[in-house]
Amino acid sequence: MTKQNATSGQPKYALGHWMHLFGVGIHCRLVIDLEQSKLVAAQEWTGIKFEDVLGSRLKDLAESVIEVNEAHKNPDEWELDRVRILPFWARQSATAATEDSQDDTKPSQRDSGNKSFRVHLYVLTRVPVEVANASSQVDAIAQAVDAPDLYEAVKTSEYAEEIHSALVDEVGDAEFTRTQHYQPGQEDGEWVVESFATQKERQAAATDALTKVDAAFESVNSLLDASGALDSEPLQKAVYQLRLEIARASGDPERTKAAQLSLQELSA
DSSP, X not given: OOOOOOOSSSOOEEEEEEEEEESEEEEEEEEEETTTTEEEEEEEEOSSSEEXXXXXXXXXXXXXXXXXXXXXXXXXXXXXXXXXXXXXXXXXXXXXXXXXXXXXXXXXXXXXXXXXEEEEEEEEEEXXXXXXXXXXXXXXXXXXXXXXXXXXXXXXXXXXXXXXEEEEEETTOTTOTTOEEEEEXXXXXXXXXXXXHHHHHHHHHHHHHHHHHHHHHHHHHHHHHHHTGGGSHHHHHHHHHHHHHHHHXXXXXXXXXXXXXXXXXXXX
8 A cells, every 4th residue: 555755844634533413323534624624524434334424414514523512623632633635535525525516627637727736646665674573474564564663664765666646636725626636647648537436436446355355364364263373473463463454444443443452452
């Protein structure tokens, strides 16, 4: 998974989880623009996946988060994380909120107007991590991922000279309605706009792939357990870590919490 380096300056956004009464208590994830004191985007957990909160429901949620509880004034009190870069799911959610009313959804690659843009390049990097004591290569990977100095290592990592994609925001577009995701084209220097429909298709494909990975993991885990291999603490830790990452990728908060607790108990 490719990660971006944070930019300098104070974090612009706060993100985290929120319980809201849409008739019944609904678990949501949301992003607040701290500079504008505004709820940028939100999604609600349906029991299967996260879906966008739109229209009057988004306004209702914003009233609770911003006007009533003033979460933007003290994100720490509400256990919201401060970040500099808006998560990709939030950009998609903001785009979905205005998709029907947005006419100009495909700007030209070379805009002739005098506008300012913020371009996020998703690049591949090589991050060497030294692991002194591991029971296997898989365990070494798990330890590398959990390395306490990994974040600092990423900031000084070696550029692999490959750009996976680009995300372009227009400065001043607080709702991100003109934000576009680009993929490299077949010609040198060509960039192709990825439509919202394509993004949905890619999400569906990723969800299907994750489901298959999850099923394969459970099969392997059962075999390891039956063979007694999980009596090895390093291997067991690697398996628990993998289960946690799958839970995080699935967006299931309850499953993620359970996996975190299992890993903490093992490390205690």
